[in-house]
Amino acid sequence: MANLLDGKTTAQKIQSQLREKIKTLEPQRGRPPGLAVLMVGDNPASAVYVRNKEKSCERVGIASFGQHFPADTSQEELKEAIANLNEDDRVDGILVQLPLPEHLDAVSLLYEIAPHKDADGLHPMNLGGLVRGEKGLRSCTPAGVMRLLEEYQIPLAGKRAVVLGRSILVGKPMALMLLEANCTVTVAHSRTENLEAIASEADILIAAVGRPEMVGANCIKPGAVVIDVGINRLEDANGKSRLVGDVDFQAAEPIAGYITPVPGGIGPMTVAMLLQNTVESYQKRI
Ligand SMILES: NC(=O)c1ccc[n+]([C@@H]2O[C@H](COP(=O)([O-])OP(=O)(O)OC[C@H]3O[C@@H](n4cnc5c(N)ncnc54)[C@H](OP(=O)(O)O)[C@@H]3O)[C@@H](O)[C@H]2O)c1
Ligand SMILES: Nc1nc(=O)c2c([nH]1)NC[C@@H]1CN(c3ccc(C(=O)N[C@@H](CCC(=O)O)C(=O)O)cc3)CN21
Numbered sequence: 001m002a003n004l005l006d007g008k009t010t011a012q013k014i015q016s017q018l019r020e021k022i023k024t025l026e027p028q029r030g031r032p033p034g035l036a037v038l039m040v041g042d043n044p045a046s047a048v049y050v051r052n053k054e055k056s057c058e059r060v061g062i063a064s065f066g067q068h069f070p071a072d073t074s075q076e077e078l079k080e081a082i083a084n085l086n087e088d089d090r091v092d093g094i095l096v097q098l099p100l101p102e103h104l105d106a107v108s109l110l111y112e113i114a115p116h117k118d119a120d121g122l123h124p125m126n127l128g129g130l131v132r133g134e135k136g137l138r139s140c141t142p143a144g145v146m147r148l149l150e151e152y153q154i155p156l157a158g159k160r161a162v163v164l165g166r167s168i169l170v171g172k173p174m175a176l177m178l179l180e181a182n183c184t185v186t187v188a189h190s191r192t193e194n195l196e197a198i199a200s201e202a203d204i205l206i207a208a209v210g211r212p213e214m215v216g217a218n219c220i221k222p223g224a225v226v227i228d229v230g231i232n233r234l235e236d237a238n239g240k241s242r243l244v245g246d247v248d249f250q251a252a253e254p255i256a257g258y259i260t261p262v263p264g265g266i267g268p269m270t271v272a273m274l275l276q277n278t279v280e281s282y283q284k285r286i
Pocket of ligand 2: 140267
């Protein structure tokens with residue numbers, strides 16, 4: 001049976017460290033760090049995220065400035081909300097929940113966020129920094145994956161990594177970070193042929209496709225490190241809902257060497273990295 005990569009406990013440890021840091025910084029600065037989250041409409045994965053972020057902010061001492069907009073909000077209204085937050089001295093981190101409703105253009109909105117307040121690391125400046133291997137604000141989910149691999153001292157250099165999914169939010173920055181850690185990286189997506197054969201060559205397999213339990217036994221090399229980024233809400237026959245990942249955990253656990261659970265894996269690590277990015281921006285601002 002695979003070893004469990006415990007994101008929940010690791011995230012709690014990171015949050016305790018952040019809390020201590022804020023305790024010493026706040027008296028000098030005269031205000032706590034602030035994080036603003038813009039959510040438009042309703043998306044189940046986003047709703048889980050927003051709830052956990054707010055709880056965690058409170059725990060570590062970060063002020064939350066949540067703004068929930070109706071699904072029919074216009075691009076202009078959001079642009080204006082971002083401009084206000086860019087100017088707001090209480091706010092160190094800004095995050096726009098993705099995906100946005102169809103009528104909105106996410107890419108151009110991400111340009112509007114001041115790069116030094118880009119807690120999600122999705123502004124082209126910060127993504128460009130990642131491509132160039134420079135320090136800077138990094139996308140929270142892939143940063144959380146890297147931090148968890150580090151915590152368990154999983155060797156990466158020279159290993160074959162396969163990333164399933166190529167979104168701007170997860171797949172692409174994930175591939176770049178693994179490359180930076182000297183993995184040999186393959187990115188697969190919905191147009192990939194022979195996906196199972198490619199996945200089953202991976203020493204490190206990252207699933208970020210948004211397809212409940214798609215990754216089964218025939219995608220996994222014995223002993224592989226399996227990272228499940230997926231957060232999908234499924235309803236059982238009784239109408240009760242539960243969270244599942246993109247990996248079929250029951251099938252994968254006997255084959256993998258290490259595996260992340262859902263919940264309790266990359267979700268909490270993402271929240272921890274978001275708080276860490278916010279505190280980093282807070283420290284850098286004068
Ligand atoms: N744990 C966390 O903190 C966290 C953070 C963010 C997202 N998530 C979850 O992670 C999942 C992925 O999120 P995302 O934002 O990256 O999603 P996304 O924007 O929908 O991207 C999904 C990617 O998977 C690919 N894909 C879809 N179906 C596929 C298939 N059958 N075979 C191979 N590739 C396929 C798509 O390919 P194409 O590009 O060809 O369409 C796309 O690149 C979702 O479940 C989301 O809720 C979790
Ligand atoms: N701009 C942006 N950045 C993101 O990182 C992001 C979005 N948007 N939109 C939604 C997705 C989904 N994300 C998530 C989803 C769930 C958890 C999370 O905390 N999951 C817990 C759930 C426990 C529960 O409440 O049941 C877990 O243990 O997996 C974190 C990030 C992050 N995501």
